[in-house]
Amino acid sequence: MSFNNIEFVIEDGVAILTLNRPDSLNSFNAEMHSEVREALKETKKNPEVRALVITGNGRGFCAGQDLSDRNVAPGAEAPNLGESIEKNYNPMIRSIRALEMPVICAVNGVAAGAGANIALACDIVFAARSAKFIQAFCKIGLIPDSGGTWTLSHTVGQARAMALSMLGDRITAEQAEQWGMIWKAVDDEAVKETAIATAKQLATQPTKGLALIKRAIQASATNTLDEQLDLERDLQTIAGRTEDYREGVAAFMEKREPSFKGQ
Structure with missing residues (x-):
């Protein structure tokens, strides 16, 4: 597949999607969304x-929306930002969250606006120590989108989510790790390598089971305990019927390394 604004390769069971508009801090325009x-x-x-x-x-990593695509001239009709979100950002976040496989993010630099929230929508986030997370929306009179108001509230709590969204302060990778926004801060030169190595390791694991873990943990944000117990029962029923479960038990009993196929 040939692209102008991203790089996309598949190796060792891992798809690597690299945002590739470095001159604009990988901000999104219409073609990049497509x-x-x-x-x-x-x-x-x-x-x-x-x-x-x-x-x-x-x-x-990503500066969010390319504002040159949305420049409002004096006296011109204001754009319908909700329409843009519904067409582009919401489907992207839903797709990332719904993928039945682990999604690993390597935040290699500043992640601002929607860029920060795209990263936080991923399952496991590594960030370079020099990286910064910025909810920059308030600086131009907007609200966090791309799931930001939901993700922040569920990861760092309402008080911190409110302050981050209203003040637009920069959060370092180390602070993000301490607050539970991300999984781990790593040295700049190692962030991509670490993320890819983690993804390749996960690609050898029971993919169906990992997808069910992802589904269960996502649901826990809004489920009651009783609802979550029922969901765990239902998903465990599905997991117990996979070939990977059969292989995992056989490998344990035979004292060997399992060979999972993601089935």
């Missing part, structure tokens, strides 16, 4: 892919 949609579709339908890595080229 290309990311295509890459996510390919990731979903390709049976060889069992994990996805999302990262960026250059000194930034």
Whole structure:
């Protein structure tokens, strides 16, 4: 697949989607949205892919929306930002969250606005120590989108989510790790390598089971305990019927390494 604004490769069971507009800190324009949609579709339908890595080229991960695509001239009619969100950002976040495989993010630099919230929508997030997370929406009179108001509230709590959203303060990778926003801060030169190595390791694991883990933990944000217990029962029923479960038990009993196929 050939793209102008992203790079997309598949190796060792891992799809690697790299945002590639470094001169604009990988901010999104209409063409980039279209290309990311295509890459996510390919990731979903390709049976060889069992994990996805999302990262960026250059000194930034993603600065969110390219505002030159939305410049409002004096006296001009204001754009319908809700329409843009419904067409582009919401489907992207839903696709990332719904992928039945681990999604690993390597935040290689600044992640601002929607860029920060795309990263936080992923399942496991590694960030370079120099990276910064910024809810920059308040600086231009907007609210956090791309799931930001939901993700922040569920990861760092309402008080911190409110302050981050209203003040637009920069949060370092170390602070994000301490607050539980991300999994781990790592050295700059190792962030992409670490994310890809983690994804390749996960691609050898029982993919169906990992997808069910993802589904269960996501549901816990809104379920009651009784609802979550019922969901665990139902998902465990599904997991227990997979070939990977059969292989995992056989390998344990035979004292050997399992060979999972993601089935």
